[in-house]
Amino acid sequence: MYPIVLRAQARELHGQGMALRAVARKLSVPYHCIRYWCSITRTPDSFHDYRGECPRCADPPRHPADAQRYAYLLGQYLGDGYLALSPRVPVLRIACANAYPGIMDECEEAMRSLVAKSVQRVSRDGCTYVQAVSKHWPCLFPQAGPGRKHSRTIVLEQWQRQIAEAHAGRLVRGLFHSDGTRVVNRVTVKGQVYRYPRYFFYNESSEILGICGDALDRLGVAWRRNRRNSLSVAKREAVSTLDGWVGAKR
Numbered sequence: 001m002y003p004i005v006l007r008a009q010a011r012e013l014h015g016q017g018m019a020l021r022a023v024a025r026k027l028s029v030p031y032h033c034i035r036y037w038c039s040i041t042r043t044p045d046s047f048h049d050y051r052g053e054c055p056r057c058a059d060p061p062r063h064p065a066d067a068q069r070y071a072y073l074l075g076q077y078l079g080d081g082y083l084a085l086s087p088r089v090p091v092l093r094i095a096c097a098n099a100y101p102g103i104m105d106e107c108e109e110a111m112r113s114l115v116a117k118s119v120q121r122v123s124r125d126g127c128t129y130v131q132a133v134s135k136h137w138p139c140l141f142p143q144a145g146p147g148r149k150h151s152r153t154i155v156l157e158q159w160q161r162q163i164a165e166a167h168a169g170r171l172v173r174g175l176f177h178s179d180g181t182r183v184v185n186r187v188t189v190k191g192q193v194y195r196y197p198r199y200f201f202y203n204e205s206s207e208i209l210g211i212c213g214d215a216l217d218r219l220g221v222a223w224r225r226n227r228r229n230s231l232s233v234a235k236r237e238a239v240s241t242l243d244g245w246v247g248a249k250r
């Protein structure tokens, strides 16, 4: 994980007018990280104010203060997340591959920006669960229910759809960080190596595949259902756009 101070420095330099690529070079941090940091306008300190409060229990209910992080966590939840409703306090659990600590950090930040007072990382079955308890997780993820997600109907509520539409890129990022892959096919022609990166998103729920497809449409990313349980993004321009939102896992 990069130190918070580095993020602040990046935002400051960018705020002074330095281009994102120049900031990336100066701080020796990958471009997509810099772009991500600088796209978040709320600072960690300002969203701490909202910790522990539930935006959906407010009167009237409102959107989460950090809707971008909510969209990301919604993607993670719809992908590989699990909201355990029993026996006492609900636990939101995102299974992360050990190889991608950056994704764990992103999940943790999103949980903290919502209603998690503390976030645990638990090693299990060769992966790490990033998890937090809160009685308000079901307010934020009303799709929770008994059984696997693909065995029940998954429909977003209207307020969730508004966030999914406004922050389609973050939703897609969360979806691909959980159930997606980016692969590079190499083809050699007359000694010249050509690389063809592609993205795949796998999910057993046709509704979740639909949510992913809708978000990709919103970003103008061409995709197709290549199998019953997956969709692929293969056109060069589409891959390039998606690289801006997702990129290689880290």
Ligand SMILES: [Zn+2]
Binding pocket: 054, 055, 056, 057, 135, 136, 139
């Ligand atoms: Zn609530």
